[in-house]
Amino acid sequence: MDIEASWVVGFVDGEGCFHVGIARHPGMTSGCQVLPEFTVVQHQKDVKVLHALKAYFGCGVVRRNHGDRMAYRVRGRDHLLERIIPFFMKHQLKTSKRQDFMKFRKVVLMMQRGEHLRDEGLARVKEISSQMNRSQPR
Amino acid sequence: MDIEASWVVGFVDGEGCFHVGIARHPGMTSGCQVLPEFTVVQHQKDVKVLHALKAYFGCGVVRRNHGDRMAYRVRGRDHLLERIIPFFMKHQLKTSKRQDFMKFRKVVLMMQRGEHLRDEGLARVKEISSQMNRSQPR
Numbered sequence: 333m334d335i336e337a338s339w340v341v342g343f344v345d346g347e348g349c350f351h352v353g354i355a356r357h358p359g360m361t362s363g364c365q366v367l368p369e370f371t372v373v374q375h376q377k378d379v380k381v382l383h384a385l386k387a388y389f390g391c392g393v394v395r396r397n398h399g400d401r402m403a404y405r406v407r408g409r410d411h412l413l414e415r416i417i418p419f420f421m422k423h424q425l426k427t428s429k430r431q432d433f434m435k436f437r438k439v440v441l442m443m444q445r446g447e448h449l450r451d452e453g454l455a456r457v458k459e460i461s462s463q464m465n466r467s468q469p470r
Numbered sequence: 471m472d473i474e475a476s477w478v479v480g481f482v483d484g485e486g487c488f489h490v491g492i493a494r495h496p497g498m499t500s501g502c503q504v505l506p507e508f509t510v511v512q513h514q515k516d517v518k519v520l521h522a523l524k525a526y527f528g529c530g531v532v533r534r535n536h537g538d539r540m541a542y543r544v545r546g547r548d549h550l551l552e553r554i555i556p557f558f559m560k561h562q563l564k565t566s567k568r569q570d571f572m573k574f575r576k577v578v579l580m581m582q583r584g585e586h587l588r589d590e591g592l593a594r595v596k597e598i599s600s601q602m603n604r605s606q607p608r
Contacts, residue, residue: 336476426471
């Protein structure tokens with residue numbers, strides 16, 4: 333399947349999700365693990381579109397989400413920093429999903445600097461992630 | 471907001487719906503009214519995207535759908551025939567929504583020829599519309 337940048341932006345404006353998970357992790361100094369991920373979920377009948385996104389970005393995995401839904405997922409920090417974030421900086425999302433993306437980017441850049449490993453930085457990450465993916469305007 | 475064809479295709483692949491409603495209508499010879507409509511629904515925080523689609527296609531309306539959701543809707547047959555259908559013939563949808571679009575197009579072309587006003591045509595329209603917007607592969 334042949335896809336191009338603007339189609340990817342439109343599709344992600346509709347179906348994409350930029351999410352920052354925070355998981356308790358007793359083995360880490362901060363006690364928490366920060367898990368940023370970019371996902372696109374589709375019914376399994378459209379799994380070929382997810383594989384096209386994987387090929388387009390050159391990273392991530394396509395896995396079953398739940399039931400009859402499949403997900404394209406990018407979790408690797410280097411892939412987020414080198415592929416996903418530069419793409420959406422160059423090709424701007426047009427919906428309010430852009431605000432989620434900008435918060436997501438902020439968290440990943442903080443992680444690159446190791447700020448999430450210190451209490452103050454982690455508190456900031458938690459605050460930012462709590463403001464993402466809300467249905468109300470920010 | 472500046473939008474372009476590929477973004478529109480990607481966004482509609484994600485969020486668009488091609489639907490053919492059949493309503494009982496005792497005043498019509500066939501007893502039924504065939505109501506094709508193209509819609510894109512968004513949370514009200516992204517209503518500006520719906521207005522951008524309306525401006526892009528030069529037809530349709532933006533109205534409240536229900537609750538906090540808004541809809542861009544095109545129902546006029548001439549607008550469907552002259553704007554929406556030619557656009558998606560030129561710029562192909564990449565998900566299985568393309569099959570729904572092709573069925574939708576078939577119905578609108580049948581209506582243009584008045585076939586839905588005769589029993590046989592109406593039965594065919596009902597059959598086609600029953601095969602649209604299914605979550606299972608066709």
